[in-house]
Amino acid sequence: MEITSLYRIFREHPEVTTDSRRCSAGSIFFALKGATFDGNAFARRALEQGCAYAVIDDAACGDASDGRFIVVDNVLRTLQRLANYHRRRLGTRIIGITGTNGKTTTKELIAHVLMQKYRVLYTQGNLNNQIGVPLTLLRLRPEDELAVVEMGASHPGDIRELVEIVEPDYGIITNVGKAHLEGFGSFEGVIRTKGELYDFLRMRPQSQIFLHNDNPYLCRMAGGLSAVRYGRPQADASDEPFVCGEVVECAPYLHFRWKESGQPWHDVCTHLIGSYNVDNMLAAVCIGRFFGVPARQVDEALKAYVPTNNRSQLVHTQCNHLIVDAYNANPTSMAAALNNFREMKVLPKMVILGAMKELGGQSAEEHRAVADALRDCRFDKVWLVGDEFAGAGDVARVFRNADEVIEALKAECPRGYYVLIKGSNSMKLSTVVPYL
Numbered sequence: 001m002e003i004t005s006l007y008r009i010f011r012e013h014p015e016v017t018t019d020s021r022r023c024s025a026g027s028i029f030f031a032l033k034g035a036t037f038d039g040n041a042f043a044r045r046a047l048e049q050g051c052a053y054a055v056i057d058d059a060a061c062g063d064a065s066d067g068r069f070i071v072v073d074n075v076l077r078t079l080q081r082l083a084n085y086h087r088r089r090l091g092t093r094i095i096g097i098t099g100t101n102g103k104t105t106t107k108e109l110i111a112h113v114l115m116q117k118y119r120v121l122y123t124q125g126n127l128n129n130q131i132g133v134p135l136t137l138l139r140l141r142p143e144d145e146l147a148v149v150e151m152g153a154s155h156p157g158d159i160r161e162l163v164e165i166v167e168p169d170y171g172i173i174t175n176v177g178k179a180h181l182e183g184f185g186s187f188e189g190v191i192r193t194k195g196e197l198y199d200f201l202r203m204r205p206q207s208q209i210f211l212h213n214d215n216p217y218l219c220r221m222a223g224g225l226s227a228v229r230y231g232r233p234q235a236d237a238s239d240e241p242f243v244c245g246e247v248v249e250c251a252p253y254l255h256f257r258w259k260e261s262g263q264p265w266h267d268v269c270t271h272l273i274g275s276y277n278v279d280n281m282l283a284a285v286c287i288g289r290f291f292g293v294p295a296r297q298v299d300e301a302l303k304a305y306v307p308t309n310n311r312s313q314l315v316h317t318q319c320n321h322l323i324v325d326a327y328n329a330n331p332t333s334m335a336a337a338l339n340n341f342r343e344m345k346v347l348p349k350m351v352i353l354g355a356m357k358e359l360g361g362q363s364a365e366e367h368r369a370v371a372d373a374l375r376d377c378r379f380d381k382v383w384l385v386g387d388e389f390a391g392a393g394d395v396a397r398v399f400r401n402a403d404e405v406i407e408a409l410k411a412e413c414p415r416g417y418y419v420l421i422k423g424s425n426s427m428k429l430s431t432v433v434p435y436l
Helices: 003-012 039-048 075-090 103-114 132-137 158-166 187-194 196-202 216-221 277-290 295-304 331-343 360-377 402-412 429-435
Strands: 028-030 053-056 069-071 093-098 120-122 146-150 170-173 208-212 227-231 243-250 253-260 266-273 313-316 321-325 349-354 381-385 397-399 418-422
Touching (some): 003 075, 039 053, 093 103, 103 146, 132 146, 132 158, 158 187, 170 196, 187 196, 187 216, 196 208, 227 277, 243 277, 253 277, 266 277, 266 295, 266 313, 277 295, 321 331, 321 429, 331 349, 331 418, 349 360, 349 429, 381 402, 397 402, 418 429
Parallel strands (some): 028 053, 053 069, 093 146, 093 170, 170 208, 208 227, 321 418, 381 397
Antiparallel strands (some): 253 266, 313 321
16 A cells, blocks of 8 residues: 555554554554564454454465455554655654764753743653654644654664655764674764764754763764754853753752853753753753743753653652653663762762663673772662673672662661662662662
8 A cells, every 4th residue: 555545544543552462443453574573464453453454464464355454565664654654744854863872852842941931842751663653643633833753773774764764854862882792893883873863954954963072082973954053151152052051969869050151041950860861951041042942931841850760760769769760771871870979968878770681792892881980989788780790799799680679778777878770671670669
């Protein structure tokens, strides 16, 4: 079926699903395939559950006499093409965001600031891959004035593929760091892949990027692009970026201040943990002011934002104070989290750190670097989780998995600590929170 014909059906049934267990009445089911499942096998069930149509690429799973089955060559590619076609038809202004660390938090902050003035669609949760991005675009409605679309990558070419679907008008790369090295091959591979967003925008004469002025990698990558800059104050006021700011304190929440060139300072107390989040805040300020959100409303949006996604959350329990950052971890974000926790003026301190995944041949070296950093931090308790930390017994107590940590917590019941919990999501460290 031609995309134009499928789009006419989508216009009549503008809700899509890829899960046969979640089928709203009148929606369209896309039968995606994965490593351990084939959505084609669930197409009939999706129709029985209320879907109006099922898009499949295995004709044997359909019924040629039933017009509700739409047979295509490749369901995923069809989903992506439909999303791109929909994006083009609506013409909504889109801000594309990627980066090694901070992109999800920054996306949330940007959206909350822009919503003070505009109707904004933004990526929900972490739906930032080849499936999640088109699903986000297909949620666009004519009344949406702006969209903030997050794009993730773990292999070369991932961002290039996503920007060709999204076709963003604006772009921001939060940073580049050591993550997914197993897929990228090297830090240089990370830089090239994240830079694919800039490469796409170079081909669009009216495009605009928002650039972290203090990041030398990003500044080099941004050559030839029109950039609105944000960063730290400069000694020479004539060199200051459009928006500059700095940390006032972290006690434990981030308190920062910002200003535009030649304008007075704004003081903002946030609900985020970590001095490293000041860059994410400044990005949101910069984009909000660029799009004309009044400064007072920018401040109010940032003050009101409360994280709920295991990223930079402070959780108070009956026994301890937890800094939960257990969704993801890589060498760059781990170093930032440890440095921030070391500088926090609270006692006593305990860390529960999980292994960093997808580092390939550099895994052993990077985990040794974490152990070395911990020697200088002198925290009161240090617990490391994962076989990757097996050789770090001289600086920490090492556990194989989160279940072992839970058993130790049950037996020892630590009380009165500030506890940093950080690790790759696959380490399941969020499961230890109820036992602290």
